[in-house]
Amino acid sequence: MSDTPKDEDDGITLSVEIMDRAERKALKEKAKAEAAAKKVEPTQDEIEAALATSKLANAQKVKRKRIFKGGGALVGLALFGWLVNYMFTPYRAGITFGICKTFLELNLQFPQDMRISTVDDFGEYVRIWYTQLDAFGEYRMENIQCHFRADEVTGAAIDKITINRREVDPERITKFNKILPVILASPPDLTIPYPLPDSLESLQIDTNAFRFQLNLRRR
Numbered sequence: 001m002s003d004t005p006k007d008e009d010d011g012i013t014l015s016v017e018i019m020d021r022a023e024r025k026a027l028k029e030k031a032k033a034e035a036a037a038k039k040v041e042p043t044q045d046e047i048e049a050a051l052a053t054s055k056l057a058n059a060q061k062v063k064r065k066r067i068f069k070g071g072g073a074l075v076g077l078a079l080f081g082w083l084v085n086y087m088f089t090p091y092r093a094g095i096t097f098g099i100c101k102t103f104l105e106l107n108l109q110f111p112q113d114m115r116i117s118t119v120d121d122f123g124e125y126v127r128i129w130y131t132q133l134d135a136f137g138e139y140r141m142e143n144i145q146c147h148f149r150a151d152e153v154t155g156a157a158i159d160k161i162t163i164n165r166r167e168v169d170p171e172r173i174t175k176f177n178k179i180l181p182v183i184l185a186s187p188p189d190l191t192i193p194y195p196l197p198d199s200l201e202s203l204q205i206d207t208n209a210f211r212f213q214l215n216l217r218r219r
Contacts, residue, residue: 091191091192091193092191097119104144113133116193117131119192119193125146127145128144142163145162145163151177
């Protein structure tokens with residue numbers, strides 16, 4: 001009778017030790033699993049670094065480089081083509097210049113010998129400096145100035161013309177305005193000369209380059 005409580009106490013102690021060991025073992029296994037999970041799961045930086053060095057990323061980089069090179073080449077070719085076109089394309093004026101030039105050609109004695117020097121387009125009027133061969137066989141520098149007004153049919157019509165500051169007969173202008181639809185249907189050549197430089201130094205010509213030098217030293 002006296003030994004029974006002692007045996008029960010020993011059994012309880014043994015069971016407590018077994019449970020404590022099992023719990024410790026479970027905690028250790030859980031800690032190992034968590035540590036393994038932490039080692040297996042990579043961080044965001046590690047993922048980004050792995051993606052950056054992957055074959056797919058390298059292939060995309062190569063593809064982007066090819067696209068950039070191709071785009072740069074196309075832009076360069078486009079700029080080169082625009083530059084060549086700009087250098088070799090002649091200057092062209094508006095249709096008001098063509099109308100004024102047509103009137104001038106119809107009223108010159110020798111229109112085939114007319115040479116246009118400069119063209120000034122001021123919007124409301126156009127001024128043309130030209131040389132023409134007169135009846136005495138001499139070239140003369142003259143100017144024509146055509147003033148325009150709005151027109152419902154043609155958009156623009158001649159209002160007044162002066163040649164060498166002398167006003168042209170308005171009746172001639174009225175008759176000319178009647179043929180404007182024909183001129184606009186088949187516009188004349190609108191090419192104009194290159195503008196003259198503004199500085200006088202650019203207009204000077206080195207005549208010594210064209211002279212025959214007599215006093216050359218012989219070696």
